[in-house]
Amino acid sequence: MRPLIPLLWLGACSEYRVESPPPLPPAEPPESADEFGDPPDWNTCLSGWHAQYVNFTVDDEIVNPPRTETPAIDPYDLDWWEDVAFEQFDATLDFGANWWPVDEGLRDDPQYFGVHWRAWIRTTSGVDVTMTLGSKDDAWIALNEEIIASAPGIHNFNPTIFATHIDSGQYPIEGFYAQRKGQASGFQFRFLTGDLQLCYADYTAAE
Numbered sequence: 001m002r003p004l005i006p007l008l009w010l011g012a013c014s015e016y017r018v019e020s021p022p023p024l025p026p027a028e029p030p031e032s033a034d035e036f037g038d039p040p041d042w043n044t045c046l047s048g049w050h051a052q053y054v055n056f057t058v059d060d061e062i063v064n065p066p067r068t069e070t071p072a073i074d075p076y077d078l079d080w081w082e083d084v085a086f087e088q089f090d091a092t093l094d095f096g097a098n099w100w101p102v103d104e105g106l107r108d109d110p111q112y113f114g115v116h117w118r119a120w121i122r123t124t125s126g127v128d129v130t131m132t133l134g135s136k137d138d139a140w141i142a143l144n145e146e147i148i149a150s151a152p153g154i155h156n157f158n159p160t161i162f163a164t165h166i167d168s169g170q171y172p173i174e175g176f177y178a179q180r181k182g183q184a185s186g187f188q189f190r191f192l193t194g195d196l197q198l199c200y201a202d203y204t205a206a207e
Helices: none
Strands: 007-009 016-018 049-055 084-090 093-097 113-123 127-135 139-143 146-150 160-166 169-179 186-193 197-199
Touching: 127 139, 127 146, 139 160, 139 186, 146 160
Parallel strands: none
Antiparallel strands: 007 016, 049 084, 049 113, 093 186, 113 169, 113 197, 127 160, 127 186, 139 146, 139 169
């Protein structure tokens, strides 16, 4: 049924004006998020990610580790993404295999690089979601700093399906990736199901 629009009669004459209904409120009121920046204007923001790309050198301790290395569990314990080479907007994280975005002319470039992505995500109702994550070497996806998909360590590009539940609200979401060994690379992340909205927002560097 279509909503009724109130009509206001002006005096005894036949003139009237139409009042539009008030705009719907956002799913959640904005909250401060420190290094993630403020939540975006969901009516105007772009769908995509803020990306910080890092170029590892062949002398970095994390490059070419033995396959017996114990994979890191928590990306927040690592300093791999601190020395940013450049930043850009990435509309999608579905890059696939043989992906080489960083080449500064260093020895063995474009091998050995990392990326830290940030965005905001929201859902207006609690929703079960599935997602695919594939990477050549270490990768994590974190929602509100909780890991919801991961592929740590040195390994081949092999996309895997993950599932989680997201409560109603808006949250910062991050992706972490590091290509640390060999002459292959690749990264893919995307949501497969779930009523979600993803937004890019400007971010300030963490103190």
